[in-house]
Each structure stands twice: as structure tokens, then as C-alpha cells.
Amino acid sequence: MEQMKMCIRTRDHFKAVGDIGSANKFEQLALHSKKDLDVARVLKRRGDPLPRFHYEARVFTTVVCNTDLKDDxxxxxxxxxxxxxxxxxxxxxxxxxxxxxxxxxxxxxxxxxxxxxxxxxxxxxxxxxxxxxxxxxxxxxxxxxxxxxxxxxxxxxxxxxxxxxxxxxxxxxxxxxxxxxxxxxxxxxxxxxxxxxxxxxxxxxxxxxxxRNPIVGKQLEQVKEKWLVIDNVS
Structure with a gap:
């Protein structure tokens, strides 16, 4: 759940700064996380064992921007x-x-x-x-x-x-x-x-x-996440 919320927050941030490509990337990550969460919920409701999963270390680059302020x-x-x-x-x-x-x-x-x-x-x-x-x-x-x-x-x-x-x-x-x-x-x-x-x-x-943005260029920040991935469910 937290993984999906992080994707949605980051998607909305990229939309606000006008980076649609990155916004779409996090939109897809949010959809994948939601799909995995839905699978886990269905299996739990049926009383089936939860699927196998593993963690991956992922690094995301985000643009730091105070989107509530105007450029000047x-x-x-x-x-x-x-x-x-x-x-x-x-x-x-x-x-x-x-x-x-x-x-x-x-x-x-x-x-x-x-x-x-x-x-x-x-x-x-x-x-x-x-x-x-x-x-x-x-x-x-x-x-x-x-x-x-x-x-x-x-x-x-x-x-x-x-x-x-x-x-x-x-x-x-x-x-x-x-x-x-x-x-x-x-x-x-x-x-x-x-x-x-x-x-x-x-x-x-x-x-x-x-x-809103630094005077010279953009402020980039790398975020490391422990990413949960559900293995293929047959």
C-alpha cells in the first residue's frame, strides 16, 4: 500500500512540474503495485496461500520543486x-x-x-x-x-x-x-x-x-526504495 502511495505522490509531483514522461512512468509503477495488491487480497479472501515475493533495491531520481510557488x-x-x-x-x-x-x-x-x-x-x-x-x-x-x-x-x-x-x-x-x-x-x-x-x-x-526551482538548473534527488515484487502467479 505504501509503495503505491509513493508512486501516486511522485506521479502528481512530476505532473505539477511539467515532466509528463516521468509522471507516466510512476503511473505505470502505481498500476503494477495496485495489481499486485489486488492479487494478494483475492488470494487472502479465498483462503489461498499468499504468492511468493521478493524485494528489489531500486533507485529513483526525482526533481525537487516547490510547486505551490510561482516561478518569480x-x-x-x-x-x-x-x-x-x-x-x-x-x-x-x-x-x-x-x-x-x-x-x-x-x-x-x-x-x-x-x-x-x-x-x-x-x-x-x-x-x-x-x-x-x-x-x-x-x-x-x-x-x-x-x-x-x-x-x-x-x-x-x-x-x-x-x-x-x-x-x-x-x-x-x-x-x-x-x-x-x-x-x-x-x-x-x-x-x-x-x-x-x-x-x-x-x-x-x-x-x-x-x-519554486533553483536559480541555476534543477534540484535532483535520488531516493532508494526497498521494492516489493510479487512473483508470477499461475
Whole structure:
């Protein structure tokens, strides 16, 4: 059953990326697996012994692709922070200001919502920025630049600040996520150290970046499967 489900999932994936030849190949594998499963069910229902079978080691090459994204979309998820190294760990309120370095003359910027009273905030902020994957300037940007993320701590207003004075927001730390891996991969997902220049401050920020296909070529992945084959039934 799992073998057939794997074939159907892979068939649907190849259809979504436009590789009809590979989709048809996995369609046939799914049909063969279903036929074998049907034979086993009929024999069991009749009380006959199950057929002889053997396992084969098979290797399948699949194309990794985020099919839910458009060709010129880049999606960023600011997942969560962990253990920010601050003195007010239980009552710090933080948000993230992000800067995407394209277009170079007018980088795209934005910010997350504020998460209150924790130094391990869960942001779950998702945003999408447009890219031009076939434009050389955009391709160079991926090779050389990074997504800049600044973690800020909110100050307090005159009304709520215990000292009676306004306190401005302060920078907790910065993360720069290099975009070069997206030349050959369609997803980056990691937790990055908060930095002050080259100094590690303590604490991490989990970030995921996705594009439909890598900027250069396709991302291929080999999957090894233990494949069950039912021998010929007379």
C-alpha cells in the first residue's frame, strides 16, 4: 500500500512540474503495485496461500520543486527565535525588520508583528517578494547578497514605562541569510546565530526561504526504495 502511495505522490509531483514522461512512468509503477495488491487480497479472501515475493533495491531520481510557488516568487518564513541573550528574558517584546536586497536601487523591506513577553518568540511570519530569475542582475544578487533580518526590542511609552520616560526600540541582534544556496536548492531552512557585526550574541533565529526551482538548473534527488515484487502467479 505504501509503495503505491509513493508512486501516486511522485506521479502528481512530476505532473505539477511539467515532466509528463516521468509522471507516466510512476503511473505505470502505481498500476503494477495496485495489481499486485489486488492479487494478494483475492488470494487472502479465498483462503489461498499468499504468492511468493521478493524485494528489489531500486533507485529513483526525482526533481525537487516547490510547486505551490510561482516561478518569480520567493517566500520567506520567519519561524521563531530561541534564547535571545537579554536581561529581561521574561518580558521582552520583539519584532523583526527584514530587508531583501532586490531590486538593488530599491530593496524591499517590511516587519513582523510584535511578540510579547518572551526571549524565545514564535513569529510564524510569512511574506513573499518578487524576483526576476532570468535577469542577470537578479542572478548576481543571489550569488553575492543576503537577506538581512534585524531583531528589535520594543521600548515603552510615557504612560507605561516605570521610569516615567520614553524609551526607544533597541536592536537585539542581526542575522544575514546568504542567498547563494538557492542557486542549486529550492529551500533553505536553518537556525542562525544573532550577531553584532562578527560577534555572536547568543540566541538564534529560525528562517525558511523557498523558491519554486533553483536559480541555476534543477534540484535532483535520488531516493532508494526497498521494492516489493510479487512473483508470477499461475
Amino acid at each position: 516568487d520567493l517566500e520567506v518564513t520567519l519561524v521563531q527565535g530561541s534564547s535571545y541573550n537579554v536581561s529581561n528574558a521574561k518580558d521582552i517584546d520583539t519584532y523583526i525588520v527584514w530587508t531583501f536586497p532586490y531590486p538593488t536601487e530599491a530593496p524591499v523591506t517590511g516587519r513582523s508583528d510584535t511578540v510579547y513577553d518572551t526571549n524565545s518568540p514564535v513569529y510564524n511570519t510569512v511574506f513573499t517578494v518578487p524576483i526576476q530569475r532570468n535577469v542577470r542582475a537578479c542572478q548576481r544578487m543571489f550569488k553575492r547578497h543576503a537577506l538581512k533580518l534585524e531583531v528589535w526590542s520594543k521600548g515603552c511609552s510615557f504612560l507605561c514605562c516605570c521610569s516615567g520616560f520614553f524609551r526607544s526600540d533597541t536592536l537585539v541582534g542581526t542575522v544575514n541569510v546568504k542567498l547563494a544556496p538557492l542557486e542549486t536548492k529550492c529551500t533553505i531552512h536553518d537556525a542562525y546565530d544573532l550577531m553584532d557585526g562578527r560577534k555572536t550574541l547568543g540566541g538564534k533565529l529560525e528562517v525558511k526561504i523557498r523558491i
